[in-house]
Amino acid sequence: MLFVLIGLWTVGVLLLATDPKRPITRWLSAIAFTGGSGGLSAVMGDHVIPYAFERQWLTAPVALVLAKAELASSLLCYYGLPYTFLMFAIHYYPDYPLWDRRAKRLLPWLLIVPPAVSFAFEPMRGDPIPYRYVIFWATPYIIAGTVMLIHSILRERNSFLRRNRLLTTTAAAPPLCFAMFTLYVLPAFFQMYELWRYNAWVIAFTLAVIIGSSLRYGFMGLQISIQNQKLDYTLRAITSGTSILNHAIKNDVGKIRLFGEKIKSEAEEGNASPEQVVQDVEVIMAASQHIYDMLYRIQGQTQEVELRLEKLRPAELLSECLRMLAPQLSSVEVKEQYVYKGALIGDRAQLTEVWTNVMTNALEAMPQGGSLTVRLTETKRKIVVEIKDSGSGMDKAQLKRAFDPFYTTKSGKKLNFGLGLSYCYNIVHKHKGTMNIHSKPGQGTSVFMQFPKNKRLPA
Structure with a gap:
């Protein structure tokens, strides 16, 4: 049990030391500390108190203090x-950030009532706790927590975040389910009180998961997964008000400037045809309309982006995005492959922003020119958009952080905020879709966005 105490409390301290402000981190470290308290109680009962007794240090006051400390540690567990x-x-469940604020404040207090009431019940002779009462709230708590963790894996659309949820669930759920039987079920119904000692083996498995994931994914697998989950929660901040407006306006003002310079240059050279000027002005008007739509859509600095769903043709929208980027495509070979000709239920303004962002990133990865492929295909249940470039690609470290808010590889550009891909991920996620990136240094980058078929407009 000394191993349990040291292992769990070390994990708890490391979690708090690396990310103390995140509620998920605090609750996960609380699991480690309360679980470790059970190990502390066992260490005191098995080693500390007998050792003090052998050395004749166990005076009445010392014995009373040690007994109370052992009981307190046991009850805390x-x-x-x-x-x-x-x-x-x-807190770890995907929809928690969207809950009502009053519910968030009340829930911890409501759920702590059953544990607090446990102190009012007297345990039966020989029992450490009143099992007949505790069993009716402790086991539902553990079962509900396990179900929520498993369901969070199934609901996660992003493959990278799904892996992190799987690691977190693998580390947290098995020891809690095993403890549910050894600490509550077996003692309450079968009077089997000592099987809790086998918890050490399951906790050893948990620590092995932590160590194994830390070797592959960075410092402490659980901590990495929690830090990755910052994406889900900080996206609420970066997709609100000022941040997204800055990013959207930057892109559209860039388009307006490019086409304005194009019209001016052609007019000065006398090469401007009326038809071409009309087309260029239409692009400028579309960019200004998109700015207006974004301003109208975002209600305030602290509110999330509101989707306005409509039936649209993704092939036409992708072609429009390319047309708006025409001045940047002069040195790039563009390949358009629209196999899917059907419709998609989505937000025209937001998807335009997403696809333009991804295309712009692709073009910026090919400053000397290259090949840009825009492909639209379908599977049985999905509509798949692929935007592929032949640029420099990304290494594993860059690819791992590609969706992180405020992370950018374009540090030399003053107007780059590092919000592009994190914003795109959030919008695709809001459309119930997934977004993944495949890239290797020197082999270009492919961005895949999948959207569900047969999605109906809300009534």
């Missing part, structure tokens, strides 16, 4: 472990 686990699962 029994009553705290289910509660902290359920609170962690609730």
Whole structure:
């Protein structure tokens, strides 16, 4: 049990030391501390108190203090472990950021009532806790937390974040489910009290998962997964008000400037045809309309982007995005492959912004020219958009952070905010889609966006 105590409390301290402000981190570290308290109680009962007795240090005051410390550690584990686990699962669940603020404030207090009431019940003789009462709230807490963690994996659309959720669930759920039987079910119904000692083996498995994932994915697998989950929560901030407006306006003002310079240059050279001027002015008007749409759509600095769904033709919209980028395509070979000719239910303004962003990133990756492929295909249930460039590509470190808010590889550009791909991921996610990037240094980059078919407009 000393191993359990040291291992779990070390994990708890590391989590708090690396990311103390994130609620998910605090609740996960609380699981480690409450679970480690059970190990502390066992260490005191098995080693500290017998050792003090052998050395004749166990005076009446010392014995009383040690007994109370052992009991307090034991109760903290029994009553705290289910509660902290359920609170962690609730905070970790994808929809938690969208919950009502009043519900968020009340929920921790409501859920702590059953553990607190446990102190009012007297345990039966020989029992450490009142099992007949505790069993009716502790086991539902653990089962509910486990179900929420598993369901969060199934709901996660992004393959990279799904892997992190899987690692987190693998580390947290098995020891809690095993503890549910050894700490509550078996003692309450079968009077089997000592099987909790086998918890050490399951906790060893948990620590192995942490160590293994830390070797492959960075410092402490659980911590990496929590940091990646910042994407889901900080996207609420970066897709609101000022940040997104800055990014959208930057792109559209750039288009207006490019086409304005194009019209001016052709007019000075006397090569401007009326038809071409009309087409260029239409692009400028479309860019200004998009700025207006973004201003209208975003209600305030602290509110999320609101989707306005309509039936649209993705092939036509992708072609329009390319046409708006025409001045930047002079040295690039563009390949358009629109196999899917059907419709998509989506937000025209937001998808225009997403696809333009991805295309712009592709063009910026090919400053000396290259090949840009825009492909639209379908599977049985998905509409797939692929935007591929033949540029420099990304290494594993860059690819790992590609969706992180405010991360950018374009540090030399003053107007680049590092919001592009994180914004794109959020919009695709809001359309119930997925977004993945495949890239290798020197082999270009492919961005895949998948959208569900047969999605109906809201009534």
